[in-house]
Amino acid sequence: EIVLTQSPGTLSLSPGERATLSCRASQSVSSSYLAWYQQKPGQAPRLLIYGASSRATGIPDRFSGSGSGTDFTLTISRLEPEDFAVYYCQQYGSSPSMYTFGQGTKLEIK
Amino acid sequence: QVQLVQSGAEVKKPGSSVKVSCKASGGTFSSYTISWVRQAPGQGLEWMGRIIPILGIANYAQKFQGRVTITADKSTSTAYMELSSLRSEDTAVYYCARSTEPGGWYWFDPWGQGTLVTVSS
Numbered sequence: 001e002i003v004l005t006q007s008p009g010t011l012s013l014s015p016g017e018r019a020t021l022s023c024r025a026s027q028s029v030s031s032s033y034l035a036w037y038q039q040k041p042g043q044a045p046r047l048l049i050y051g052a053s054s055r056a057t058g059i060p061d062r063f064s065g066s067g068s069g070t071d072f073t074l075t076i077s078r079l080e081p082e083d084f085a086v087y088y089c090q091q092y093g094s095s096p097s098m099y100t101f102g103q104g105t106k107l108e109i110k
Numbered sequence: 111q112v113q114l115v116q117s118g119a120e121v122k123k124p125g126s127s128v129k130v131s132c133k134a135s136g137g138t139f140s141s142y143t144i145s146w147v148r149q150a151p152g153q154g155l156e157w158m159g160r161i162i163p164i165l166g167i168a169n170y171a172q173k174f175q176g177r178v179t180i181t182a183d184k185s186t187s188t189a190y191m192e193l194s195s196l197r198s199e200d201t202a203v204y205y206c207a208r209s210t211e212p213g214g215w216y217w218f219d220p221w222g223q224g225t226l227v228t229v230s231s
Contacts, residue, residue: 001172035217037155044205044221045147045155056210056219088155092215098171099145099157099215 002027002093004102012110019076021105023089028069033092036065036074039104040085048087049074076107084109112137114206114222121228127194130225132206139187140164141212146180146191148202149224158204161189162213196229203227 003026013019023034031052037045047056049065052072062077076083089102117131132144145160159170163182170178174193182189189206204225207218 033215037218039155044207044224045218046221047210047217047219050210050217056217090155090217096172097169097215101147101155101157103154 001096001098002029002091002100004089004091004100006087006089006102006105008105009103010106010108012108013079014110015079015081017079019074019079019083019107021074021076021087021107023067023072023074023102025070025072025091029072029091029093031068034065034067034072035090037088037090038083038085039088045088079107081109083107112139112208112220114208114220116204116206116222116225119226119228121230122196124197124229124231126196127192128196128227129190129192130204130206130227132189132191132222134187134189134208138212140182140184143209143213143216144180144182144189145207145209145218146178147205147207147218147221149205150199150202153202158191160209163189193227196227198229201227201229 005024007022034052036049039045053065064075086104086106088104115133140163143160143162146158159180161168161180168180179192206222209216
């Protein structure tokens with residue numbers, strides 16, 4: 001089973017700054033099977049990025065994803081007040097067939 | 111635009127079972143997978159399993175094998191997740207989520223609003 005480790009656990013930044021969130025896999029992951037979600041308090045998660053770098057419908061272009069193999073990154077180019085939330089990476093693995101999530105990165109206002 | 115609406119909050123005794131429903135409206139149901147994901151208070155997301163309604167085939171995370179049953183009723187576009195032998199550690203918000211593409215292993219969008227299940231004596 002592949003384990004996803006996200007870092008940092010908490011990231012404190014100000015609006016307008018650039019955020020870089022990391023997701024590291026314990027084994028190589030196909031880029032096709034890596035996604036990112038945003039979750040705000042009291043809400044369900046929202047799909048941001050799939051296939052490591054494709055933005056979901058309606059997601060602003062300040063959000064971008066990159067990476068391959070075991071290292072993936074979510075970048076928010078200029079933070080807006082509504083971007084402060086918890087972010088999760090997710091992957092699909094075939095042995096066994098299942099999805100796993102990282103433990104999350106909390107992006108908070110500095 | 112498909113929407114997923116889940117059943118309401120539940121309070122259950124340890125050792126009992128809970129069944130949560132997830133009704134889809136406004137889009138195709140049967141050929142898309144429905145997954146169940148739970149989130150304990152203050153914790154992260156945990157995938158429990160999924161079903162492809164058109165086939166009636168379910169896959170489960172190993173952690174929940176034997177304790178969770180996921181079913182679907184195509185006639186009402188509703189998926190169900192039943193968790194048995196409940197313990198306090200099962201207290202969580204349970205979400206359903208639809209895959210972005212039919213069949214296969216795809217991403218989750220949209221999600222239901224979540225159902226809080228509290229296990230307490």
